Amino acid sequence: MERLEPQFYELPTLELTEKLLGKIFVRVLPGNIHLRGRIVETEAYSGTGDEACHAWRGQTARNRIMFQRPGTLYVYFTYGNHYMLNIVSEPENTAGAVLIRAMEPVEGELFMQEQRGTGIITSLMSGPGKLTRALAIDSRSNGKNLFNEEFYVENAPSLTENQIGTSTRVGISKSRELLWRKFIINNPHVSKVRGV
C-alpha cells in the first residue's frame, strides 16, 4: 500500500483525527526491524479555543512543533514516565495535532513484547504511553516527519461512519465537553477509558 503524502495531513485537526483511523503507522529501526501498527484511537488538540491543547495560549519552547508543517511528529514527555505521540495537522503556523492513543500491532510484535514486558497482544499498544514504549519512541523523535525511511504511514481503505465511535477526550481537565476522541468501534486494542 502506498504511503500517505504531505498534503494528506494538511487538514483541520478533527477531520484528520478521523481519517487516520485504520491507517498503518510504520517505524523502521536500525537492523531492518519493521514495526507496524494500525491506528485505532485518536484525539484532536487544536488551536486557541481548546484549553486542553498545549498551544492554546500561543507558542512556547515545548509546543513549537505543533506549529510546524503537517505530518511532523510532536513527541512530549509527561507524568515523569511517558512519551505521547502526536501527528501535526493544519497548515504550517497553525497549531494542531492528532494524539495517537492506541494501535493494533501488525508487524514486529516480538520487539514490542520485549519493550513492554508483556506478551498480551491487546496490551501492547492500547494506550498512548504504551504505544510509544512499544515502538521505542522518545523525545529524540520530536520534530521528525513521516516522509522518510524511518517513519511513515501506509494508506488503507477508509472506514465507514458506522465503524467510528466518538467521545470526549481522556485524562484532561479543561475543555472536557468537546467530542474530539475518535476510535474504531469494538476494536480490542482501543484503550480502557480512565477515571470513569
Add this chain to the structure above:
DNA sequence: AGCGTGATCTTT
C-alpha cells in the same frame, strides 16, 4: 483507589 516521576508552566 493511589502513587511514582520529572518536565513545563504559573505564580510569588
Add this chain to the structure above:
DNA sequence: AAGATCACGCTG
C-alpha cells in the same frame, strides 16, 4: 524560587 499540573500505567 517554589508550587501546581499533567493528553498515563501499574499495582492493589
